[in-house]
Amino acid sequence: MIVADNETAVDLLYYEAIARTVVRLVGEKSHEPLSVGIHGDWGAGKSSILMMVEETFSNNERVLCVRFNGWLFQGFEDAKTVLIETIVEELRRKRPTSQKVAEQARKVLRRVDWMKLARKAGAYGLTLATGIPHPETIKELGTVARSLIGKDPKEISPSTVTALIEGSDEFLREVAVDNAPEQMHAFREEFAELLENAEIDRLIVLVDDLDRCLPNTAIETLEAIRLFLFVPRAAFVIAADEGMIEYAVRQHFPDLPVATGPATYARNYLEKLIQVPFRLPSLGYAETRIYVTLLLVLNTCGEKNDDFQKLMTLAREVLRRPWKGPGLDRRTVEEALGGVPTEIERAMELAGRxxxxxxxxxxxxxxxxxxxxxxxxxxxxxxxERGFRDELNISVLAKIMLAERFAPELYDVMARGSANTGASEELAALEAVVAASFAELEMKSADDKKKTPPTEISLPDWPNLEWAKQWAAIDPPLAENDLRPYVFVTRDRRNVFGAVTSLGELDELVAKLQGSPLQVKQAAAEIARLQSIEAEQVFDALRAKVRDTVDLTQEPLGVKGLAEMARQHPFLQRPLLSLVQDLPVSKLGPWIVSGWASVFSEADVASDFATTLKGWADQDDNKQLKAAAAAAMKLSSKRKRH
Structure with a gap:
């Protein structure tokens, strides 16, 4: 029914080429320390590439691939030691019968224990010197006391804890026997010897989901790679979004200057650690068309289907040079498969649209x-399952879903307009305008000398009109369809795309942006760090809350947050203006006219807002709004003159 949204070895995007390049690079420099970065946004396919690399080496006894997901271990322990212990345990599993490996692994793990002790020594030392215990120190002392004494927590007396603290002098001396540089040097030598004893020609550590970790965990993992494990025969392939790692560096080292020379310190840190970066490009039109076709066919036919496998082979050939054409065409598919099965033809048609x-x-x-x-x-x-699948045309549903996902204000207008009869008069008028425009273009192309005047059809008051025109031109037309079944199955749109329900860590930001102007201002830096997809999610959540506000005489909670979102992410200015224009004029208070000058910085958006402001000043349904708009226009005119 659906294609699992996780890493996969079913390569629909021909990322195998990148995976093979990584494998080749690791093989060519097999005795040198190596670090490779696979960079891209969340969902770009980084984890799938790691899986392909791992599968390539799965049958090579002289190569050990270790998969490490820092996100899974976040909050449990020092990320450095967890990473090292994971690698050592995998080496022991690889050579379970080797006594030399077992003995050398114990040596390395003793060094790991030293790292754990050294990390805690600072907290214990502070406690003994000042008498002011750190909360973590209290927690650790309690744990150690219970394990040493074997008593219930209620049975541990102050004298018991005092004795434990006095005994910690020996613990601190043990940690201080060797200084850190000597310990690090010894660790690197012992770890290299462990690889030698295990007869491993290449250790490949695949680090995934690092960009999902909290800054401290991400930096600790990177530091483990840089300080402890960057030894001969070891290679690290790190899948992470560069922007999130740079953010982690800035958070972990807040006192560093912003930049040095042409690059930021965060960028320099990352580039010093990652020797060879691979950046996954965004999919273009041809790749998207092929990807959608393959997803639809995979969903319908399954991975083992012969036609799907042949289509995959053909798609890979096309993806070798995607710039040469629009993707899979019917004639090529027909030649390769000996015909075009109905499922594939439908998938190709829908993907093209x-x-x-x-x-x-x-x-x-x-x-x-x-x-x-x-x-x-x-x-x-x-x-x-509800019994009305036959009333739905998949092409119509896909077109409506494009509007709900990428222009929700347009979807809302269409859904409201079709609520009673299933037909939307505004949608019919929009499609008529688009159809007329195409007819005029065809007439002009048939006779370039003939000048045909533009069609005189009144455009409906659609939000985001230019996008709406592009969308309306997609087949099939919707005006003749009963849209009510489609609106019914898409009524969960906010839940599916995460606009109103839980956004995880973004929920806290949404709450801030519904707060006071000071709270919104304090969140500006946090907003600026959002990726575009995250920014859209936060924006959609705030917009939905504003739309649901009944009393618009006072500024709704979230408007200031929407303004700051559009200020930090200019691509949101047009959707914000569409929201402003779509609010019912008769219910608006004077607040709506002010505060937008610094928000609508894009020239075309600012111009359209000025037109909207003039419309408010010219209307007679809302006297207060009329007066406020006229005053705002007058003030704006004075500023321009000065």
Whole structure:
């Protein structure tokens, strides 16, 4: 029914080429320390590439691949020691019968124990010197006391803890026997000897989800690679979003200057650690069209299907040089498969229709595209279980979902307009304008000398009109369809795409942006760090809350937050203006006219807002708004003159 949204060895994007390049690089420099970065946004396919690299070496007894996910161990222990212990345990599993490996592994793990002790020594030392115990120190002392004395926590007396603290002098002396540089040097030598004893020609550590970790965990893992494990025969392939790692560096080293020379310190740190970076590009139109086709066919036919396997082979050939054409064409598929099965033909047709907008709206992110397709298939399955699947056309559903995902204000207008009869008069008028425009273009192309005047049809008051025109031009037309079943199955849109329900860690930011102007201002730096997809999610959540506000005479909670979002992420200015324009004029208070000058910095958006402001000043349904808009226009005119 759906395609699992996780790392996969079913390579629909021909990322195997990148994986093979990584494998080749690791093989060519097999005796040198090596670090490789696989960079890209969340959902770009980094984890899948790591899986392909791991599978390539799975049958090579002289190569050990260790998969490490720092996110899974976050909050449990020092990330450095967890990473090292994971590698040592994998080496022991690789050579379970080797006594030399077992003995050398014990030596290395003793060094790891020293690292743990050294990390705690500072806290214990502070406690003994000042008499002021750190909370973590109290917790650790309690744990040690219970393990040493074997008593219930209620039975531990102050005298027991005092005795334990006095005994910690010996512990501190043990930690201080060797200084840190000597310990690090010894560790590196013993670790290299462990690889030698295990007869491992290449240790490959695949580090995943580092960009999902908290800054401290991410930096500790990177420091473990740099300080402890960067030894001969060891290679690290690190999958992470560069922007998130740079953010972690800035948070962990807050006192560093912003930049040195042409690059930031955070960028320099990352580039020093990562010797060879691979950056996954966003999918273009041709790749998106192929990807959507493969997802649809995979969903319908399954991975083992012969036609799907042949289509995959053909798609890979096309993806070798995606710039040469729009993707899979019918004639090529027909020659390769000896015909075009119905499932594949339908998939290709639908992909050709939605790929242009989907590629742009999802910003070429494979996870967002896959999520779109999975959501569509899930809704069709629900309709089937309810008994009205036959009333849904998949092409119509896909087109409506494009609007709900990438222009929700447009979707809302269409859904409201079709609530009673299933037909939207505004949608019919929009499609008529687009159809007329195409007819004029065809007439002009047939006879360039003939001048045809523009069609005189009144455009409906659609939000985001230029996007709406592009969307309306996609086949099939919607005006003749009963849209009510489609609105019904898409009524969960806010839940599916995460606009109103839980956004995880972003929920806290949404709450701040509904607070006071000071809270919103304090969150500006946090907003600026958001990736574009995260920014859209936060924006959608705030916009939904503003739309649901009943009393618009006073500024709703979240408006200041929306303004700051658009100020920090200019691509949100147009959706914000659409929201402002879509609010009912008769219910608006004077607050709506002010505060936008610094928000709408894009020239075309500022111009459209000025037109909206003039419309408010010219209307007679809302006297207070009329007066406030007129005053705002007068003030703006004075500023321009000065």
């Amino acid at each position: 939605i790929a242009p907008i989907l590629a742009d709206g999802a910003r070429g992110n494979p996870r967002q595209i896959k999520r779109f397709i999975n959501t569509m298939m899930l809704r069709l399955a629900i309709a089937e």
